[in-house]
Amino acid sequence: MTNGSILNSKFFKFSLICAFFLISGIFPKSAFSQESTSENKEKKFEPKDVILEHIGDSHSWPVALPFVEEKHIALPVILYTDKGLDVFSSGKLLPEGTVYNSGRNSYKLEENKIKVVDASGAIDEAASKKVLDFSITRNVISLFMGIALLLIIFLSVSSSYTKRVGKAPKGLQSWMEPLIVFVRDDIAIPNMGHKYARFMPLLLTIFFFILINNLFGMIPFFPGGYNLTGNIAVTLTLSVIILFVVNLNGNKHYWKHIFVPNPWWLFPIMIPVEIVSIFSKPIALMIRLFANITAGHIVILSLISLIFIFRTIWVSPVSIVFVVFMDCIELLVAFLQAYIFTLLSSLFIGMAIEEHH
């Protein structure tokens, strides 16, 4: 009965998929719905501004629901000035250009940075440089969310390991176990030898932190859609951690290899080269992760912006198909960049702790 029915035919499945894409092309990603509904006059669509706004950091979190105008959740602004601590909601600075007087200083948002304005409304650059900005921006909140998710997952997995000693893994444990064993057997042990256990927490943290933040950056709506690992400050922090771990754990052979080159007459060339390479390896890690993730976000946003540049609905199916294809590549890149960062970190640590043989 089911063998001859039309639902089994390959052509039907193929045309169902085509129909799905064509119909979904009618509803472009709703984060842009504000652009087309609230414009009364024909303002030219500037893709560069939209893209930079999506991949950058901001003091408010835009939440977009279909067919509703885009709302911004205002996040707290915390400024440490030399007159004291100022805490207020960024909603007071919101339609960009509004001046807010907090009793100590007046502030204005310019290009997502907070600047001090004096009484006449002009920006006071010297005073703006002295204000330290500790605000909870979009990236900070997303960092907290990522940390909360990581803690929830791993604390529950570790507690279920202690409760179910010797029994087969069940539930979330069995989901995480292949990944953790993969990091241990394919990344840690081949590169670090038998002393890997000391560095496993670091490698696991780096791997899952980068992976979770990459994956969440690809989700277009509320709890995702932020660009944390594409923020160079975050990747800089990760690579500084690796720099410290590698150099503080380096044993005698590591330092001898750097400062005493083998034929002694290569001294003047090899020592600067080796010193530069101590720093260039973490810098390469930082730029590789940052550029891969940011470039992926830019490509996807540009392909969606094609619809708004051409302003016709017939570009939508083409654009959506390309975006789905690019999203699959981005999924691969998310896993791959987490894997490469962890692999190279374990390689560097392995080179630092390796015994002479």
Added chain:
Amino acid sequence: MTGMIGTLAAATTMYGNIAALGAGFAAIGAGIGIGQIGGKAVEAIARQPEAISKIQTNMIIAAALVEGVALFAVVVAMIG
């Protein structure tokens, strides 16, 4: 005569950023590099199909490293 040269210069003005040219060259480099890696990997698989998963892993790692270098150039182009 100078008027003609001036018109010619105005007609062939370059629009946009020269940094985009740099990013384009980086893309050429990445394309050549990853193409070589992919080609050699496929040849190796053809010679010894049992080693397919090891070859694939190493190919992906090498491709990510080469792409990293190309992205350094893209980052410099973005800053410039």
